[in-house]
Amino acid sequence: YHLHIHSLLFIQTVLHISIFNSLLTAAHGLSDEQREFQKVAFDFAANEMAPYMAEWDHKEIFPVETMRKAAQLGFGGIYVQPEVGGSGLSRLDTSVIFEALSTGCVSTTAYISIHNMCAWMIDTFGNTEQREKYCPDLCSMEKFASYCLTEPGSGSDAASLLTTAQLKGDHYILNGSKAFISGGGDTDVYVVMCRTGGKGAKGISCLVVEKGTPGLSFGKKEKKVGWNSQPTRAVIFEDCAVPVANRLGEEGQGFTIAMKGLNGGRINIASCSLGAAHACVQLARDHLLVRKQFGETLSNNQYLQFRLAEMATKLVASRLLVREAATALQENRPDAVSLCSMAKLFVTDECFNICNQALQMHGGYGYLKDYAVQQFVRDIRVHQILEGTNEVMRMIISRSLLTES
Ligand SMILES: Cc1cc2nc3c(=O)[nH]c(=O)nc-3n(C[C@H](O)[C@H](O)[C@H](O)COP(=O)(O)OP(=O)(O)OC[C@H]3O[C@@H](n4cnc5c(N)ncnc54)[C@H](O)[C@@H]3O)c2cc1C
Numbered sequence: 001y002h003l004h005i006h007s008l009l010f011i012q013t014v015l016h017i018s019i020f021n022s023l024l025t026a027a028h029g030l031s032d033e034q035r036e037f038q039k040v041a042f043d044f045a046a047n048e049m050a051p052y053m054a055e056w057d058h059k060e061i062f063p064v065e066t067m068r069k070a071a072q073l074g075f076g077g078i079y080v081q082p083e084v085g086g087s088g089l090s091r092l093d094t095s096v097i098f099e100a101l102s103t104g105c106v107s108t109t110a111y112i113s114i115h116n117m118c119a120w121m122i123d124t125f126g127n128t129e130q131r132e133k134y135c136p137d138l139c140s141m142e143k144f145a146s147y148c149l150t151e152p153g154s155g156s157d158a159a160s161l162l163t164t165a166q167l168k169g170d171h172y173i174l175n176g177s178k179a180f181i182s183g184g185g186d187t188d189v190y191v192v193m194c195r196t197g198g199k200g201a202k203g204i205s206c207l208v209v210e211k212g213t214p215g216l217s218f219g220k221k222e223k224k225v226g227w228n229s230q231p232t233r234a235v236i237f238e239d240c241a242v243p244v245a246n247r248l249g250e251e252g253q254g255f256t257i258a259m260k261g262l263n264g265g266r267i268n269i270a271s272c273s274l275g276a277a278h279a280c281v282q283l284a285r286d287h288l289l290v291r292k293q294f295g296e297t298l299s300n301n302q303y304l305q306f307r308l309a310e311m312a313t314k315l316v317a318s319r320l321l322v323r324e325a326a327t328a329l330q331e332n333r334p335d336a337v338s339l340c341s342m343a344k345l346f347v348t349d350e351c352f353n354i355c356n357q358a359l360q361m362h363g364g365y366g367y368l369k370d371y372a373v374q375q376f377v378r379d380i381r382v383h384q385i386l387e388g389t390n391e392v393m394r395m396i397i398s399r400s401l402l403t404e405s
Contacts, residue, residue, distance in 0.1 A: 045104025045275075048070070050105065054375065076115065076139045078097060080116075080139055084123055095326045111229070115144055118146065121147075121248065122135055130248065147261065149161070150178060151178055158255075163176025173241055174239075174240040175240070177234055181235045184218055190209040206247065226377075267344070270351075273352065279372070283372060284362070325340045345394065
C-alpha cells in the first residue's frame with residue numbers, strides 16, 4: 001500500500017518535471033522533433049516505468065514486456081539504421097531519450113542502453129547477412145543482447161582477456177569465461193570479445209554467440225546493490241562451437257569494435273545518470289517545500305536553498321557536457337573519444353553526488369525504500385564503475401592530452 005501511494009506521488013513528480021520545469025527538462029536547444037520524442041520518452045517513463053521501478057528492484061524483475069513496449073516506440077535500436085529496423089537517430093537524440101527514460105527507472109534504461117550498443121555494433125561492423133539476421137529482432141526487442149568483454153582476471157585491463165577462440169574448420173571453439181555480464185542468462189545474443197591471435201588488443205576478435213549454443217552456460221545470478229531490474233551473470237564457454245560466419249569484422253578487429261561500442265555506451269550511461277539526477281533534484285525540491293522543521297518549511301533554509309541551487313547547476317553543466325560529447329561522436333570529431341570519457345567521468349560522478357545530496361535532504365525518509373531517492377542513488381553508483389571505471393576515463397583523457405600535439 002505504502003509503495004503504491006508512493007508510486008502515485010512519484011508519477012506526479014515525473015509528470016511535473018516533464019511539463020512544468022523548463023530548467024530541468026532541458027528542452028532548450030533541441031529541435032521540435034527532439035522535443036517530441038523527449039516528451040514521448042518522459043511519458044513512457046512516467047506511465048510505464050516509474051510506477052513499477054520499486055517493485056522491479058525489490059523482486060528483481062527483468063521487465064521484458066515493458067522493454068518491448070519501449071521498442072515499439074523505437075527505443076530498441078535508437079541509433080541503428082532504419083533498413084534493419086532501427087530508428088536511425090543521432091547520438092544526441094539517443095542521449096535525450098535515455099535521460100528521459102531514466103527518470104522512470106535507471107536500471108531498466110541502462111540495460112536498454114547496453115542492448116542498443118550491441119545492436120549498433122552488429123549494424124555497424126556486421127556484413128549484410130549478419131545485420132539482416134540479428135538487427136530486426138534486436139530493434140523490436142523480440143531478442144535481447146549482452147556485451148561480453150570483462151573476465152574474472154581482466155577488468156580495467158580489458159585487452160588482457162583470456163577467453164580463447166580456436167579456429168577449427170568453419171567454426172571457432174570458445175573456452176573461457178566472462179564476468180558481470182548484464183542481461184547474462186536471460187538474453188539471446190551475446191557479443192563476445194575473445195582471443196583468436198597473440199597477446200594484447202590486436203589478438204582479439206568479436207563473435208556473436210547465440211543462446212542455446214552447446215557449451216554456452218551461465219553462472220549464478222549476482223546479488224547487487226542496485227541495477228536489480230536486470231540480471232548479471234558470468235557467461236561460460238566450454239568447447240563452445242561458433243560459426244566463423246558469426247565473426248563481426250576481421251580477425252584482430254575485436255578490441256577496436258568493443259571500444260567503438262563503448263564510446264557511445266559511455267554517453268548513454270552518463271545520460272542515465274543525468275535522468276537520475278534530474279529526478280532527484282525534483283524529488284528534493286518537492287520534499288523541501290513540504291517538510292517542516294524548526295517551525296517552517298525546509299525550503300526557507302538558506303543552506304538548503306544553496307545546496308539545491310548547486311545541484312541544479314551541476315545537473316545543467318553535466319547535461320551540456322553529455323550533449324557536447326554526443327555531438328562530437330556523431331560528427332566523428334578527433335576529440336570525440338576524450339569527450340565521451342570526460343562526459344562519463346564528470347557526469348557519473350557529479351550526478352551521483354546530486355542524488356546522494358537529494359537523499360541527505362530527505363533526512364531519515366531518504367533512507368527508506370518507500371522513497372524513490374535511495375533507489376536512484378543505488379542504481380547510479382555502478383555507473384562510476386562499469387563501461388570503463390572513472391579511473392580508466394582519466395587514463396584515456398590524460399593519454400590523449402599527453403600524446404597528441
Ligand atoms: C553491475 C555490473 C554490470 C556490468 N556489466 C558488464 C557487461 O555487461 N559487460 C562487461 O563486459 N562488463 C560488465 N561489467 C564489468 C565492468 O565493466 C568492470 O567491473 C569494470 O570494467 C572494472 O573492472 P574490475 O571490476 O575487474 O575492476 P579492476 O580492474 O580490478 O579495478 C579495481 C579498481 O582499481 C582501479 N584501477 C585499475 N587499474 C588502474 C590503474 N592503472 N590506475 C588507476 N586505477 C586503476 C579501478 O579503476 C578500480 O577502481 C559490469 C560490472 C558491474 C558491477
